Amino acid sequence: MAVVTGISSLICIQAGTPPEPGRAELGSVPAALPAADREEDLNWQNTDTHTICVQMEEAAAEQQPKKLTQLAASRASWVRMGVASNLHTAAATLELLSRDTDTGVRECVARNVRAPSAVLVRLSYDQGIRVRRAVAGNVRCPVRTWHRLVNHDPPFIAELLDDDECPQEIVIRLAHDNYSLVRWLVARHPNCPPYIRAMLQLADL
Secondary structure (H helix, E strand, O other), X not given: OOOOOOHHXXXXXXXXXXXXXXXXXXXXXXXXXXXXXXXXXXXXXXXXXXXXXXHHHHHHHOOOHHHHHHHOOOOXXXXXXXXXXXXXXXHXXXXXXXXXXXXXXXXXXXXXXXXXXXXXXXXXXXXOHHHHXXXXXXXOOOHHHHHHHHHOOHHHHHHHHOOOOOOHHHHHHHOOOOOHHHHHHHHXXXXXXXXXXXXXXXXXX
């Protein structure tokens, strides 16, 4: 469950193939963005896809939160998804995107390890199951919120442990699960620390 930092990789993985060059696919622009940023977004609407990708890459490489905030006003959902996944996006922008009408954008915020805890807690009640699961898979998810999510979603626990790239922090948390089957799966996970595996083996799983 690796964190995606590259904009190009995110577009391929999260949003599929970008639209053909020309006007970007229209979505819902967050109305709460500053008026100046919304006005600048009028230019993005008629910008070809390649140019937007280049500008997103530059904003990420140069760590320009303001530029990413401007990109967050784009009407193209895949652009907002890229901003929501970027590790250099400002917390205030992530907060704004966490209220986006597009489920995919909210899911990207939920996966971002830079998302504020308060945002993750609110997204843990999201109507979209993929958003809630993204919160549970985020290593920054508050422990109480994480337990509430996984305790009500047993299939998701199995899905997490079936992923060899499940973060070690999550594997360690699951080592204390009430169900012996879950602990058995933890002991056999490649990211299970030796001391946790030894502890589980001593428990005669």
